[in-house]
Amino acid sequence: MAGSLAATASRLLGRGSGTAIKGAVMLKVDPQALPHLLVGKHLVLVSGTNGKTTTTHFLAAAVRAGRDPSGASIVHNADGANLHGGITAALSDKPKATWAIIETDERVVADLIRVGAPEVLVLLNFSRDQLDRNHEIKALGRSWRDALAAAGGDGPVVVANADEPLVVWAAQTARQVVWVDTATTWTQDASLCPQCGALLVRDQPDQTGGHGGRWHCSDCELAQPEATYRVVDGRIVDADGNSFDPGLQVPGAFNVSNAACALAAATQLGVDSATALAGMRTVTAPAGRFATARFGSTTARLLLAKNPAGWAEALPLAQTPEVVLAIDSAAADGRDVSWLWDVEYEQLAGRTVIATGPRAADLAVRLAYGEVEHRCLPELADALAGHTRPVDVIATYTPFQRLRKLGGV
Amino acid sequence: MTAVEVVLVYQSLLGIYGDRGNATVLTKRLQWRGYDARLTVVEAGDSLPDSGQVYLLGGGEDAAQVSAVKALRTDGGLARAVDRGAVVFAVCAGYQIIGNSFTVGEHDEVIEGLGLLDVSTTRGPARAVGEIVSRWIGRDGEDALLTGFENHGGYTSLGPGAKPLARVEVGVGNAADGTEGAVAGTVIGTYPHGPVLARNPALADHVLQLALGTELAPLPRPEIEELRRQRLVAAFRRSS
Numbered sequence: 044m045a046g047s048l049a050a051t052a053s054r055l056l057g058r059g060s061g062t063a064i065k066g067a068v069m070l071k072v073d074p075q076a077l078p079h080l081l082v083g084k085h086l087v088l089v090s091g092t093n094g095k096t097t098t099t100h101f102l103a104a105a106v107r108a109g110r111d112p113s114g115a116s117i118v119h120n121a122d123g124a125n126l127h128g129g130i131t132a133a134l135s136d137k138p139k140a141t142w143a144i145i146e147t148d149e150r151v152v153a154d155l156i157r158v159g160a161p162e163v164l165v166l167l168n169f170s171r172d173q174l175d176r177n178h179e180i181k182a183l184g185r186s187w188r189d190a191l192a193a194a195g196g197d198g199p200v201v202v203a204n205a206d207e208p209l210v211v212w213a214a215q216t217a218r219q220v221v222w223v224d225t226a227t228t229w230t231q232d233a234s235l236c237p238q239c240g241a242l243l244v245r246d247q248p249d250q251t252g253g254h255g256g257r258w259h260c261s262d263c264e265l266a267q268p269e270a271t272y273r274v275v276d277g278r279i280v281d282a283d284g285n286s287f288d289p290g291l292q293v294p295g296a297f298n299v300s301n302a303a304c305a306l307a308a309a310t311q312l313g314v315d316s317a318t319a320l321a322g323m324r325t326v327t328a329p330a331g332r333f334a335t336a337r338f339g340s341t342t343a344r345l346l347l348a349k350n351p352a353g354w355a356e357a358l359p360l361a362q363t364p365e366v367v368l369a370i371d372s373a374a375a376d377g378r379d380v381s382w383l384w385d386v387e388y389e390q391l392a393g394r395t396v397i398a399t400g401p402r403a404a405d406l407a408v409r410l411a412y413g414e415v416e417h418r419c420l421p422e423l424a425d426a427l428a429g430h431t432r433p434v435d436v437i438a439t440y441t442p443f444q445r446l447r448k449l450g451g452v
Numbered sequence: 453m454t455a456v457e458v459v460l461v462y463q464s465l466l467g468i469y470g471d472r473g474n475a476t477v478l479t480k481r482l483q484w485r486g487y488d489a490r491l492t493v494v495e496a497g498d499s500l501p502d503s504g505q506v507y508l509l510g511g512g513e514d515a516a517q518v519s520a521v522k523a524l525r526t527d528g529g530l531a532r533a534v535d536r537g538a539v540v541f542a543v544c545a546g547y548q549i550i551g552n553s554f555t556v557g558e559h560d561e562v563i564e565g566l567g568l569l570d571v572s573t574t575r576g577p578a579r580a581v582g583e584i585v586s587r588w589i590g591r592d593g594e595d596a597l598l599t600g601f602e603n604h605g606g607y608t609s610l611g612p613g614a615k616p617l618a619r620v621e622v623g624v625g626n627a628a629d630g631t632e633g634a635v636a637g638t639v640i641g642t643y644p645h646g647p648v649l650a651r652n653p654a655l656a657d658h659v660l661q662l663a664l665g666t667e668l669a670p671l672p673r674p675e676i677e678e679l680r681r682q683r684l685v686a687a688f689r690r691s692s
């Protein structure tokens with residue numbers, strides 16, 4: 044009985060994560076399990092298309108540093124299982140915790156605002172991800188906006204990325220917003236005003252990749268809000284104007300942006316900036332991201348990229364002469380791999396790429412048209428075998444999880 | 453070297469599904485054959501050049517689709533391109549835009565299209581999402597099988613001025629009558645979005661031959677053959 048229930052749940056979730064399945068079974072037995080587990084907790088939600096796992100790890104580490112160094116009172120869905128089932132399972136592992144720092148899938152945010160009364164909600168960004176399912180990005184933004192409006196004065200303080208028009212529009216209905224200028228460079232997914240549909244205008248975009256430029260609508264009043272937290276030249280400036288070298292152990296400009304959002308949220312939870320950053324600097328490989336794994340004699344660093352925005356961030360981090368790219372189109376990856384054509388694989392020209400994963404053939408054609416030298420080895424184990432020098436691996440969600448298992452991280 | 457200009461129309465509005473891939477494919481296939489091929493990317497608000505041989509339109513969400521059709525009507529460059537015999541290759545939302553009309557939103561608001569292709573689109577009973585395989589009408593052999601991924605809520609019917617591009621083997625396509633896409637002269641519309649020309653080099657070369665008015669030598673690439681084989685097997689296996 045329990046087995047068939049778990050199998051059904053696994054099919055519904057499509058991710059096959061053990062925690063998620065356990066949580067789904069719990070919800071089947073008691074649909075109210077999630078709200079019951081949230082009673083009496085300081086609930087903090089972190090959502091967005093990219094970076095939510097790392098940001099949740101940052102925030103949990105910051106709260107731990109500032110509020111409870113033992114960590115006993117903090118619960119956190121550290122493995123990234125972020126749908127109802129995964130969140131329920133994580134909470135049930137530590138029912139007495141008083142701080143719940145929860146990574147939340149974009150589709151679950153509105154529901155948790157309704158049933159969980161979060162104190163703080165962090166909204167990172169909003170880009171194309173799995174369009175075969177979320178074919179209208181704006182509908183998701185509207186669900187956030189409507190839930191925040193309905194929560195009114197009882198709703199969360201929202202920490203929101205001011206660089207993202209859809210995030211700004213969605214957060215506008217919150218009782219209080221702390222805006223963060225994250226110096227986001229990816230602008231390809233935000234060309235129309237989410238409020239009125241007119242074209243968005245960007246001022247002085249920095250073509251060298253420094254900044255996407257401040258934005259405003261060409262027709263209505265929607266515009267990039269003035270931020271109280273900012274990322275400036277790789278440093279984080281807090282609400283009091285203190286500037287910090289983030290000094291993180293995880294790489295990439297986007298993780299500085301994530302840390303700035305986590306810092307703003309930590310302040311709301313009563314943690315001062317220096318302490319919060321000290322906590323964040325202890326984060327090394329959140330849910331396997333940026334972890335170094337061993338595959339026989341091969342040493343490989345694992346990077347996750349789920350969509351064009353994620354690939355734009357991850358590709359410059361891959362610096363090894365040979366790079367392994369793993370592509371799948373399982374439900375969690377998105378069944379449509381058209382996005383491969385929105386990623387500038389051309390920047391890998393001059394190095395050797397090993398295309399792997401069930402959709403390696405799609406990548407091979409993309410690389411052929413990008414005139415990037417490549418080999419196609421669809422089996423992950425073959426692609427990782429026998430490298431004498433360290434390799435960087437970038438993978439979509441499903442092969443990333445398989446690589447974590449294979450590599451023991 | 454013959455100079456050829458491929459124009460990618462409104463990448464920011466109509467590029468949601470990797471549709472710029474079609475521009476990459478056409479440009480590279482010309483360059484690999486020694487042509488001086490140039491890609492021009494035009495955004496809404498800027499004029500379409502009158503110098504292009506091929507104009508490409510991609511997919512987009514409702515609001516972007518409405519913005520794009522308004523801007524294109526004001527611009528007028530696409531109609532001029534068709535008049536002088538340039539090729540228009542439009543996928544997904546772009547296919548709907550170049551038709552007579554399409555609908556958007558929950559209340560099925562009717563939007564007038566550019567009227568470059570005699571087709572009309574209305575919201576269908578269910579969104580078509582998945583692998584699609586169709587058989588190119590008037591073609592023989594393995595090249596006649598067109599493989600792609602479709603994701604659209606609109607169903608399209610053809611008027612007397614347009615002929616279907618293909619017949620659906622697996623998937624939805626135009627929906628009502630089992631056809632896929634539409635053709636009239638040098639204007640081609642089709643539902644499979646994103647890199648449809650990457651998966652179908654014969655169709656890519658057909659677009660180029662229409663544009664250049666000359667036959668092109670084959671350009672065999674093992675990666676593409678392997679991808680075609682895999683996608684066709686996957687689509688037929690799922691449907692059987």
Ligand SMILES: [Zn+2]
Nearest residue numbers: 236239260263
């Ligand atoms: Zn506006």
